[in-house]
Amino acid sequence: MTTAVPTGEHITAMHMSDGLVNAPTAAAFGLVAVGALVLAARRARRDLDDRTAPMAGLVTAFVFAVQMINFPILPGASGHLLGGALVAILVGPWVGTLCIAIVLVVQALLFADGGLTALGTNITNMAVVGVFVGYGVAVALRRVARRSRAGLLATAFVAALLNTVVAALAFVVEYAIGGAGGASLGTVLVLMVGLHALIGIGEGVITAATVGAVASVRPDLVHLLRGAGAEPAGAPARTEGSPA
Amino acid sequence: MTRPARPTRDRRATGFFVGFLVVALLIAGGLSYFASSDPDGLDSVTLEGCSVVETDAGEQLEGTCIARNAEDHALGSGPLADYAVDGADGTVGPAGVIGVLVTALLAGGLFWLLRGRGTPPDRDGTSGS
Numbered sequence: 608m609t610t611a612v613p614t615g616e617h618i619t620a621m622h623m624s625d626g627l628v629n630a631p632t633a634a635a636f637g638l639v640a641v642g643a644l645v646l647a648a649r650r651a652r653r654d655l656d657d658r659t660a661p662m663a664g665l666v667t668a669f670v671f672a673v674q675m676i677n678f679p680i681l682p683g684a685s686g687h688l689l690g691g692a693l694v695a696i697l698v699g700p701w702v703g704t705l706c707i708a709i710v711l712v713v714q715a716l717l718f719a720d721g722g723l724t725a726l727g728t729n730i731t732n733m734a735v736v737g738v739f740v741g742y743g744v745a746v747a748l749r750r751v752a753r754r755s756r757a758g759l760l761a762t763a764f765v766a767a768l769l770n771t772v773v774a775a776l777a778f779v780v781e782y783a784i785g786g787a788g789g790a791s792l793g794t795v796l797v798l799m800v801g802l803h804a805l806i807g808i809g810e811g812v813i814t815a816a817t818v819g820a821v822a823s824v825r826p827d828l829v830h831l832l833r834g835a836g837a838e839p840a841g842a843p844a845r846t847e848g849s850p851a
Numbered sequence: 852m853t854r855p856a857r858p859t860r861d862r863r864a865t866g867f868f869v870g871f872l873v874v875a876l877l878i879a880g881g882l883s884y885f886a887s888s889d890p891d892g893l894d895s896v897t898l899e900g901c902s903v904v905e906t907d908a909g910e911q912l913e914g915t916c917i918a919r920n921a922e923d924h925a926l927g928s929g930p931l932a933d934y935a936v937d938g939a940d941g942t943v944g945p946a947g948v949i950g951v952l953v954t955a956l957l958a959g960g961l962f963w964l965l966r967g968r969g970t971p972p973d974r975d976g977t978s979g980s
Contacts, residue, residue: 625925661868665872685887719924
């Protein structure tokens, strides 16, 4: 028995296809994803204004673009940006969750990349787990990030590395709950973590470079550098949010 | 629309946003031709245990692996499926450009609608057109 391989000419499918987990598991994570997106849409409102809304739209388009760029990690294996830490640092976790979810929906509907019934698991892994892990690490290191440019780049790198590995672990959890079979859980765990530790290095480099570039031109558009405990240096008076 | 209150700032903001979009378009439209076509991390794991065999019907999987359970994409025959325009070789760039523009419009529009009345207090409030 053989099965057709769904691969594209230049770019292979990048996200979970349909059928990798059973229907109840797919449905359950579909509900998780919908709940997370409803919550995110409500909480995102306060992070969105006339300036951050267009920024968030462009960040979303940028993640779509960079996700197309698979980079080699091992002979015969590649990786690509997931973008969780990137969006969390630039536009915050709630808006960021929506950014990644929009990318995944566009990819699934327009580009047949990522299954339709797998949207729930893909959104859970990359838009929810990846974004919030990246955000949590970045916030934990916020003092480092604000101290110097090197600190900001290091924060972005570490947050992105961890967002990649934990998002991969989320797939392992889904496979443990309702995987369709074909490989043992131990094999899946070891391979997913190992490969995504390597991919995470690339994710870290891309995230640090992007955050660094935005911060050097428009530090006021970097969410992590705003917020609690207003930044004294990096933000001139034009920065929003500072109580008048 | 915009009163001449902060022309420099507005122009600077617009310049940054235009630049950001151009970078995304260049990545999706140009750099995408140099992307690796090897399976990514997840696909490598789901293909573990199988070998890919070329047959008359295209590439087929042999062996035992997770990917044997993968179903064909329901929209796999769409006009932009697999990042190609109508399945044509060498069209990953145009497909990527379309994807960036669609994503920017969709996300930008959604976020614009979602934004609260929270216009920054230092703005003069006319930018909503």
